Amino acid sequence: MEEKTILADPIPQEKESKEAVVDIKGLKKTFGSKKVLKSITLTLAKGENLVVLGKSGTGKSVLIKCMMRLIQPDEGEIQVLGKNILQLKEKELNDMRKSIGFLFQSAALYDSMTVGENLEFPLRGEKKVSVEEKSKRVVEALQNVGLQDSINKMPSELSGGMRKRIGLARTMMLKPKIMLYDEPTTGLDPITSKEISKLILDVQKKYNTSSIIITHDMECARITANRIIILKEGEVAIEGTYEELKKSEDEWIRSFFE
Amino acid sequence: MVDTVDKQTNGKSKEVLTDCEVINNRDGYSFHSFFADIGALSSFTLRFFREAIRPPYEFNEFLRQSYLIGVKSFGLVGITGFIMGLVLTIQSRPTLAVFGAEAWLPAMVAISIVREIGPVITAVICAGKVGSSIGAELASMKVTEQIDAMEVSGINPFNYIVVTRVLACTFMIPLLTVFADAIGLLGGFAGVNIKGDTSFSLYFLQVFNSLDFMDLFPSLIKSFFFGQAVGIIGCYKGYNCNEGTEGVGKAANSAVVMASLSIFIIDMVAVQITSFFM
Incomplete structure (x- = not known):
């Protein structure tokens, strides 16, 4: 008998009344002569999972890297938790970054550290967190992703799915309010992809995070999305729920769902 | 255009x-x-x-890097130093013998090793071993987004990765140089005794009599600069790698080439400055 997949609510509860935790206006970024982001405007409500779809090279990853200021945009405004992230000084920016978790496509685990050390690494500057509390958080984070036995393993000993889970656990160490996922299921088999998608949903429910999920995996989008936007040539082409977009009469939009 | x-x-x-x-x-x-x-x-x-x-000062990471850069290079530097001293002695003996100056062999070997050959050879070996390893490691971290991952955690990756490695190189390469000098002098002793019979105490008495402060001090100072050059160039090449996996190899390769070249340039400048004071 097929297991029933728990999906995200198509429309987040009280969405209209919820404050926007991310508000992007007129974001532009050009690399050389290529305009990657032409003018992106979007908002992310508190507790919402927003999936960003689009063909390769449409600027999805650039968009979330601009939000972390890993890439400096040319124009536009990015308000995160009420602060314009592009105007923050180094210390304020670092503090802000601690409120945002970022799961990289490759998980970006530190090769020279064990899983435990990887998880503890984001807490190294937190003087208010005691050593016992740090160890407790590591164990808790590993339990959340179901990998409590991997604490002493090196990243090279882990499979792709395990790396992604550990990467997710590491981003949760600072208990961020916003999560950014850069293609979280890329390179994984369908079963592991589904597990990662469910984990994303669990994180949203357990920690009440708001998330932007960049993906090409429609199953991941189906499971995790409260709302979906599709980028086309550096602009938001359309937005809606999974079901709305699936029923779209536009052939190009439907092609994502086939 | x-x-x-x-x-x-x-x-x-x-x-x-x-x-x-x-x-x-x-x-x-x-x-x-x-x-x-x-x-x-x-x-x-x-x-x-x-x-x-x-601040913050990453003291534990500095110690870890010092161990990796310094302690793990002792073997290679020691073997090279011994061979260097041995070969220099064997090669120099016939020339000195022509002038009847074989008795000066320990002094000549000591001055050559301490002033020039020890610091330069040690630094070039470290440029190859340490510089390439730092370049490749950082480039690989950059390519696999590990550096970005540190940044998004609110941790300054430059402080954690670059500062610790450069400081470790700056302090470890002079130590390795002293070690290479000592082992090189032992190699010289072995070389002197291949075709001669000089006691250990006489050999080292002649060695220490021939050396003074102005032989040791400048060579130590320049090895600090060699260390810093190896560290900075290795880190610079790795930290600024932007060309995917192909860039990792390029970063390692160009780190060695650029660090080796800079060692010889620093040496040339150091010799000019030293000669000004002597």
Whole structure:
């Protein structure tokens, strides 16, 4: 008998009344002569999972890297938790970054550290967190992703799915309010992809995070999305729920769902 | 005409040029990129000094890097130092014998090793072993987004990765140089005794009588600079790698080439400055 997949609510509860935790206006970024982001405007409500779809090279990853200021945009405004992230000084920016978790496509685990050390690494500057509390958080984070036995393993000993889970656990160490996922299921088999998608949903429910999920995996989008936007040539082409977009009469939009 | 070439795209703006235009622009670009590289390296070095004095101080990582860079290089530096002393002694003996100056062999070997051969050979070996390893490691971290991952955790990756490695190189390479000098002198002792019969105490008495402060001090000072050059160039090449996995190999290779060249340039300047005071 097929297991029933728990999906995200198509429309987040009280969405209209919820404050926007991310508000992007007129974001532009050009690399050389290529305009990657032409003018992106979007908002992310508190507790919402927003999936960003689009063909390769449409600027999805650039968009979330601009939000972390890993890439400096040319124009536009990015308000995160009420602060314009592009105007923050180094210390304020670092503090802000601690409120945002970022799961990289490759998980970006530190090769020279064990899983435990990887998880503890984001807490190294937190003087208010005691050593016992740090160890407790590591164990808790590993339990959340179901990998409590991997604490002493090196990243090279882990499979792709395990790396992604550990990467997710590491981003949760600072208990961020916003999560950014850069293609979280890329390179994984369908079963592991589904597990990662469910984990994303669990994180949203357990920690009440708001998330932007960049993906090409429609199953991941189906499971995790409260709302979906599709980028086309550096602009938001359309937005809606999974079901709305699936029923779209536009052939190009439907092609994502086939 | 290419107006700007963004590092993130590795010059993707060239897509708009024809093949012919790319070839025609290549020399100009290389010339420009050479000076851009020098400018970027200077700015990287200045950033190192700024970050080195700013907390947090990553003392544990500095110790770990000192172990990896210093302790793990003792074997290689020791073997090279011994062979260096042995070969220098064997090669020099016939020439000194012509002038009847074989008795000066320990003094000649000591001065050559301590003043010049020890620091330079040690630094060149470290440029190959340590510089390439730092270049490749950081480039690989950059390519696999590990450096970005540190940044998004609110941790200064420059402080954690670059400052600790450069400082470890700066302090470990002089120590390795002293070790290479000592082992090189032992090699010299072995070389002297292949065709002669000099006691251990007589050999080292002659060695220490021939050396003074102005032989040791400048060579130690310049080995600090050699260490810093190896560390900074290795880190610079790795930290600024933007060309995917291919860039990892390039970063390691260019770190060795540039560090080795800079060692000889620093040595040339150091010799000029030392001779001014002697």
